[in-house]
Amino acid sequence: MSLDxxxxxxxxxxxxxxxxxxxxxxxxxxxxxxxxxxxxIQSAFTGFCPAAMVFKKFGLQ
Known part of the structure; x- marks a missing residue:
């Protein structure tokens, strides 16, 4: 599964x-x-997504 x-x-x-x-x-x-x-909405404009950071720590790419 991808990060997105x-x-x-x-x-x-x-x-x-x-x-x-x-x-x-x-x-x-x-x-x-x-x-x-x-x-x-804010992640679409800034690219900052806390959930994505957590999922990256769990190994998703």
Whole structure:
């Protein structure tokens, strides 16, 4: 699996988990969804992605 695919899968899972938490636990979890979206936008402009750095440490290329 490539690094880009891993980051996309992780972002998608985080969005789905945060939406489930928003519906079933507390509406304030919507801020987690917003954070993930903001992080995706800023990484597109800056190239800095914390998730990619973590996945690189785990050996994905």
């Amino acid at each position: 695919s891993a980051v996309r899968i992780f972002a998608g899972l985080m969005v789905m988990i945060s939406l489930a938490l928003t519906v079933w636990v507390n509406p304030l979890f919507i801020w987690l969804t917003a954070f993930v979206g903001f992080n995706l």
